[in-house]
Amino acid sequence: MIRFIDLFAGIGGMRLGLEQACQQLGLESKCVLSSEIDRKAKETYALNFNEVPQGDIRQVSEIPKFDFMLAGFPCQPFSHAGKQKGFGDTRGTLFFEIERILEQCQPKGFLLENVRGLTTHDRGRTFQTILHSLEKLGYKTNYLLLNSSNFSLAQNRVRIYIIGLLxxxxxxxxxxxxxxxxxxSFKQHIVQPSLFDESLSVIKVKDILETQVSENYYVSRNFEQQLLKAVGYKIEKLYGVRLIDFRGGNSIHSWDLGLKGKCTQDERDFMNALISNRRLKAFGKHQDGKSLTLDQIQTFFNHDHLYDLVQSLIEKGYLKEHNGKFNPICGNMSFEIFKILDPDSISITLTSSDASRIGVIHQDRIRRITPRECARLQGFPETFAIHHEDHAAYKQLGNAVSVPVVKAIIKDLFDNENNRAILMESNKFSKFDYLAS
Structure with missing residues (x-):
């Protein structure tokens, strides 16, 4: 039997992946401790696993003996103490709790998950500190950067997974x-995934949409009409569009929708040209927020009535002038959604703050993606109970770990005879049956 603990557990995505892998391999597994600090995440966890996780791991007084650790730990800035040796210090971070438990309990292995930026944070110092700390504790590690879209999920989500054995x-x-x-890029290079399992299939956004959803998820009729008008009522032109005021490309902006006042086509063309060209190196080395003079603007937008266009846009609140230089007013516009997914491709990465504002076009109407659809993007089964409050559900699913990715890693790890020999050593648990805090 594999006895495991589930730290920074969220709603249990890592646990679910491990349990599914063990079930497929015919291995018994038992969670002997779960820990999560968020109250509503604990409520969802309890709905699905019939246990309420303990709170802050720093306050947990006893940890039962266990073989394997799961931890989707938060990434916090590390101290530079001890950097003369090339490594930082983990004290004051939650990773220190992982170290503490590994050092005192000496389980046979672990799986840690984090954002891809962990590898580059502080010029790579943070990641090297983590690997060095694990090595000092006697653990040999391997790590993988994996995209959930390669595991039959319709989501572009790259995460780092650190696997260790004693x-x-x-x-x-x-x-x-x-x-x-x-x-x-996904649409241009759709191939059958071949990482390890030829049975995996390509899943697209259109494959995870619910048939019937509440009217609450649809955007307002007024906003829908503004969007449709901006693309000439050709709804397919909204596929993959981002609603944003400080980027060009496949985007729709507040001036395209007339949110502060209706704009002429010339005014829209001017604003789009401005945001596309104001980052050019010819206008300065800094990457964002370059204010340009009329003479500079005329190098890429030469219009007979440029001054009149500029004055009109200032009056409407789309443009500002300071000391003879002009810059778009790129505040956080109150777009009801900020991205409309392409049904024939994959979703952008779900996040805790923005999952509720991802849009889809379904049955010729525009709506927000639902919590159940978020759960499908993360690979949670249909039987998984979602929190009854949408706000909490979106946050939890945006923070969650993609279940099939964890399942694949655990299955690959446990399926190897050498790995399993370490993990399944009979009756050889940690140095202490219980870890005292």
């Missing part, structure tokens, strides 16, 4: 694969 390098057949960089 005194032995983990043997894995899965290799790092960051997948397509965006939904456009």
């Amino acid at each position: 005194h032995q390098y983990p043997i894995l057949t899965i290799q790092s694969d960051r997948g397509a960089i965006d939904s456009h």
Whole structure:
């Protein structure tokens, strides 16, 4: 039996992946401790696993003996103490709690998950600190950068997974694969995934949409009409569009929708040209927020009535002038959604703050993606109970770990005879039956 603990558990995505992998391999598994600090996440966890996780791991007084650790730990800035040796210090971070438990309990292995930026945070110092700390504790590690879209999920989500075994390098057949960089690239290079399981299929956004949803998820009729008018009432032109005021490309802006006042086509063309060209190196080295003079603007937008266009846009609140230089007013516009997904591609990465504002076009109407659809993007089964409050559900699912990715890693790890020999050593648990805080 694999006895495991589930730290920073969220709603239990890592636990679910491990349990599914063990079930498929015919291995018994038992969670002997779960820990999560968020109250509403604990409510969802309890709905699905019939246990309420303990709170802050720093306050947990006893940890039962266990073989394997799961931890989707938060990434916090690390101190530079001890940097003369090339490494920082983990004290004051939640990763220190992982170290503490590994040092005192000496389980056979672990799986840690984090954002891809962990590898580059503080010029790579944070990641090297983590690997060095694990090595000092006697753990040999391997790590993978994996995209959820390669695991039959319609989501572009790259995360780092750190796998460790006590005194032995983990043997894995899965290799790092960051997948397509965006939904456009995904459509251009759709292939049958072949990381490790030829049975995996390509899943697209249209495959995860619910048939019937509440009217509450649809955008307002007024906003829908503004969007449709901006694309000439050709709804398919909204596929993959981002609603944003400080980026060009496949985007719709407040001036396209007339949110502060209706704009002429010339005014829209001017604003689009301005945001596309104001980052050019010819106008300065800084990447954003360049204010330009009329003479500079005329180098890429030469119009007979440029001054009149500029004055009109200032009056409407789309443009500002300071000391003879002009810049778009790019505040946070109250767009009801900020991205409309392409049904024939994959979703952008779900996040806790923005999952509720991702849009889809379904049955010729525009709406927000539902919590159940978010759960499908993360690979949670249909039987998984979602929190009854939408706000909490979106936050939890945006923070969650993609279940099939964890399942694949655990299955690959446990399926290897050498790895399993370490993990399944009979009756050899940690140095202490219980860890005293």
